[in-house]
Structures are given as C-alpha cells and as structure tokens.
C-alpha cells in the first residue's frame with residue numbers, strides 16, 4: 001500500500017506522461033527529446049511501437065522530420081510488460097493503434113517505479129477519441145497536448161483532416177493523406193469540400 005508520508009523510492013519514480021495531439025503536432029519529436037535526455041542521464045530506456053506502424057520503418061520510431069530511434073515493434077500491449085523488465089524508462093509511440101490493455105500495462109509499469117512516456121493521436125480523422133488514448137489521458141500524471149500549424153490559415157491546428165477517400169479508422173499515411181487543420185478550417189472542409197480523390 002502506497003504511503004504518501006513515507007513513499008518507497010521506487011514507487012516515487014513511477015509515473016505516466018502522455019503526449020497527444022493531431023498529426024504533425026510534434027508528438028514523436030517530443031517523445032524522442034524526452035528519451036534522449038533519459039539516455040543522457042544514463043537511464044535504461046526501452047521504446048515500443050505497434051507492429052502495424054510501418055509508415056517510415058519496420059523497426060524504428062521515426063518523426064516527420066526523419067529523426068529516429070530504434071524500437072521494439074509489438075503485436076499486443078501485454079508484450080511490453082514481458083519486455084520491460086530491468087528498465088527505468090519506457091517509451092511508446094503511435095499508442096492510438098494499441099489495444100485497450102495498454103492503459104493497464106502503463107499503470108502496472110508505473111506502479112513498478114518505471115517512468116512511462118506515451119505518444120499518440122488524441123483523435124481520428126472524424127474527431128473521435130482514438131483507441132486507448134482517452135483512458136491513458138485519464139490515468140496519466142501529466143498530459144501534454146501539442147499542436148501543428150493549420151495548413152489553411154496558419155493558426156494552431158487541433159484536427160487531422162483526411163484528404164483521400166476511405167472511411168476506415170486505421171489508414172497509415174502522412175502529408176499525402178492527411179492535413180492538420182484548426183477547428184474553423186476543419187468545419188469548413190466538412191461543409192464545403194468536394195469528396196476526396198480516390199487514389200486507388
């Protein structure tokens with residue numbers, strides 16, 4: 001039982017940090033920044049991503065700026081628990097693609113004294129909260145929402161607008177498939193835009 005008057009050193013270090021926002025908002029860059037600093041502090045770091053994320057690389061976590069770090073692709077969130085022994089910091093990218101079990105996995109890791117840093121899309125292209133992200137934000141010690149620049153008007157963007165045909169929630173892509181938009185421009189797109197081109 002955690003005693004706030006006499007916290008165990010290990011328990012004190014455990015925490016969950018979530019970095020979320022639209023596409024191109026800097027989530028992966030911020031994750032990489034925090035993980036690089038942990039490595040400078042000589043902490044044992046492990047990074048995981050879902051096997052589905054093969055957009056830029058099978059193995060690496062890669063930002064849109066092409067900065068990267070080697071990671072371990074996993075099929076299911078439970079794999080992270082098995083692979084994160086003897087680790088001080090766990091990073092997770094593209095968390096939106098994981099199963100709902102990721103929330104409990106992160107909670108267990110933090111309870112073991114591990115610092116958990118999770119990056120993922122807050123919403124899908126229809127503005128629906130994505131996968132385990134809402135629950136992760138609820139249990140996090142710290143949530144950082146980052147913003148891209150709206151490609152239409154230059155203000156802060158909060159949504160990812162899909163510019164190609166497709167109704168499925170999961171569709172890998174980058175700037176040929178998605179654009180970051182502010183609320184006003186996103187709503188205008190929904191009201192007045194012609195149906196997106198079908199690229200297949």
Ligand SMILES: Nc1ncnc2c1ncn2[C@@H]1O[C@H](COP(=O)(O)OP(=O)(O)O)[C@@H](O)[C@H]1O
Nearest residue numbers: 023024025026027028029063064065148149180
């Ligand atoms: N509209 C945009 N607004 C902000 N950054 C953008 C935009 N388009 C491209 N970028 C680039 O994307 C980078 C962020 O990439 P990344 O961290 O991978 O984002 P995310 O993981 O949130 O998709 C920025 O540093 C910038 O160079």
Ligand SMILES: Cc1cn([C@H]2C[C@H](O)[C@@H](COP(=O)(O)O)O2)c(=O)[nH]c1=O
Nearest residue numbers: 023024055124125160169170171172173
């Ligand atoms: C909005 C939205 C995005 N995706 C995909 C597209 C990319 O492969 C990733 C997000 O990458 P990023 O690191 O945030 O740039 O998710 C999707 O499958 N469905 C969506 O609605």
Ligand SMILES: [Zn+2]
Nearest residue numbers: 150153182185
């Ligand atoms: Zn705008």
